[in-house]
Amino acid sequence: MSSDIRKHAGPREWGALVVLTLAVGLIAIDGTVLGLAVPALSADLKPTATQILWIGDIYSFVIAGLLVTMGNVADLIGRKRLLLIGSVGFGLASVLAAYSQSAEMLIAARVLLGVSGATLMPSTLSLIRNIFTVPKERTRAIAVWSVGATAGSALGPLVGGALLEHFWWGSVFLINVPVMLVLVIFGAWLLPESKNPNAQPLDFISSLLSIVAIVPIIYVMKQLFGRGLSPVLVPLLLIGLLAGWAFVRRQKRLPVPLVDITLFKIPAFSGAIFSNMIAIFAFSGLLFFFSQYLQLVRGFSPLQAGLAELPLTIAAITVVFLIGFFMRSLGLGRSIAVGLWLGGIGLFALAVAEGLSDYVWMAAVLVVIGLGVGVASTLSTDAVVGSVPRERAGAASSVSETAFELGVALGIAVLGSLQTVFYRAHLVVPEGTPKGAADALNESLATADGVLHGQGGGAEALLEMARAAFTDAMQFTSVIAGVITLVAGFIAWKLIPSSVDDITGPVEVVSEEQG
Structure with missing residues (x-):
């Protein structure tokens, strides 16, 4: 740890945290809000199943690919400046996405959203690292930031549901514009500028x-x-x-690398990066198809589906108040492991709840998942950020956030693709089904619903068959995500020390809070 002068945060600093949490929360919301809009945009833009997945995950692909570079750009030109530039770009790309006339245009707009998002994320966490110099205040600030990221992902379906109840699917993007205006205005006022005084020119070869x-x-x-x-x-x-x-x-x-590879030799650092990525992998992969399940299988309206996912948000918010209890009882490594195990158990239980008619069981399971993912994500982020000197905050933050976005992208890509594979494996289209209907059924449940919904008779029977296949696929996918999350918990238990004597940096930060 660097020997920085520590100053307690005042109202201005906590106000700056609100701005930064708003930024990361909006980025997270944009990663999941689209899930509820898939049925509506499928009916409008007629995307293929592959295009649906690209619309969902190209955003996180681009963010993940650019975060390492943008973290270093933030160190070089200033974190506040990059955040404000990214905010304007995010707003403009949101307008383009909202008024897309084709699936290809929407995918391109999502690429631009990803580029802008990549400029925002490293700035948020690295500014927190510089604004909050007292360890226990930084831990609390990171917990709030993590809630913004986790709860933002969970709030996406609720926000999307409320908008889609009254407006067309493009409204889930237009909501970004006023929020970005608030972010630019208050960010310019409240946020301090910071950069690495010893930053070297960006190494474009490493970036590429x-x-x-x-x-x-x-x-x-x-x-x-x-x-x-x-x-x-x-x-x-x-x-x-x-x-x-x-x-x-x-x-x-390189004398000043884009990524300090030597950090990965520290078990606590590498274990925390891996734990965070796996937690978000399971969480985002679940949310993307769970929103479709609630609407297309359970018959919920978009708003009802968003409200049905609210237990995830509530659980994520309560993490801020429970972090101290986990740390006092278990320490860092064991707390992260227990969080992952809770999430894994919740995913197994979700596979069961998806086959039950009573929603209350599903709500209870979502609470367990949200709590587990929230604990694992918050503490692993604090472990990463607390281990680096302030002047390298942007670059180190980009490593943590790259892992986060890789988790989102891989969650949608891998679990989403598995969901499609299992759906088609469980779907048996009866002989004699018209070719148009058969093609729609084999493409995806969203496509089938857009083609067959409301036609009655045999069309409704075909849809019921497709809904059953989709539910079976969700159950298989949930179990696979649960297994991966449980294994990640064992790795976190093994790699991330829990004793203060065994860890420098991150655990000293958290332990001081508890002491």
């Missing part, structure tokens, strides 16, 4: 290598799980792996 390493590998995983192995995937995977190897090799030689 990081993008070439991340994006092809995610694409390969998405296609592999969704459509199986094809000849083009092998060279793409090799390109990604080769770029990753070259990136790591280059970072070891």
Whole structure:
């Protein structure tokens, strides 16, 4: 830890935290708000099943690919400046997305949203690292920030549901515009400027290598799980792996690297990064298809579906008040592990609840999932941020947020593709079904609902069959996500120490709060 002068936060600092939490919350909302809009935009834009997945996850793909670069740009030109530039870009891209006339146009708009989001996220966490210099206040601030990220993801369906109840699907993007105006106005007033005084010019080769390493590998995983192995995937995977190897090799030689590779030699750091990524992987993958399940299978309206997911939000918010209890009782590593185990158990229980007619069981399960993911995400983020000197806050924050966005992108891509695979495996289209209806059924439940809904008779019977196949697929996907999350909990228990004597940096931060 650096020997920084510590000053207690005042009203201005806590006001700045509200602005930063608003920013990350809006980015998180934009990652999940689209789930509820899929049925409506499917009816309007007629996307294929693959395009639906791209609309959902290209946003996180782009953010994940650019975060490492943008974290260093923030260190170089100033975190406040980059945040304000990104806010304006985010608002403009939101307008473009709202008025998209085709699936391809919407995908392009989501790319621009991802570019803007990548400029926002590193600035939020690194500014917190610089604004809150007293460890226990920083821990509390990061807990609030984490609630913004986690609860934002959970609030997305509720916000989307309320809008879709009265407006067209593009409204889920237009809501970003007034929020971004508030962010720019109050951010310019409340946020202090900070940058790395020793920052070196951006290494464009490293930046390019990081993008070439991340994006092809995610694409390969998405296609592999969704459509199986094809000849083009092998060279793409090799390109990604080769770029990753070259990136790591280059970072070891640079005096000021984009990513300090030596940090990953610290078990607590690498364990925290991995834990955060897995927690968000399960959480985001669940939310993207769960919103469709509630509407297309349970028959909820968009607003009802958003309200049905509210227990996730409530559980995420309560994490702020429970972090101290977890730390006093278990310490850092064990708390993260227990959070992941709670999330994993909740995912197993969700697979059961999806087959039950009573919603109350599902609500209870969502509370468990939200609490577990919230605890694991908050403490792993604090572990990462507290371990670096303030002047490298942007670059270190970008590592944590890259893991977060990789978790979102992989969650939608991998679990979403598995959901599609299982849906088609459980779907048996009767012989004699008209080709148009058969193609719609095999494409996705959202497509089938758009084609067959309201036609009555045999069409409704076909839809019931598709809903049953979708439910079976959700149950299988939930179990797989649960297994992955439980395994991540064991890894966190093993890698992340819980004793103050075994950890420098992050645990000293949290322990001081408890002391």
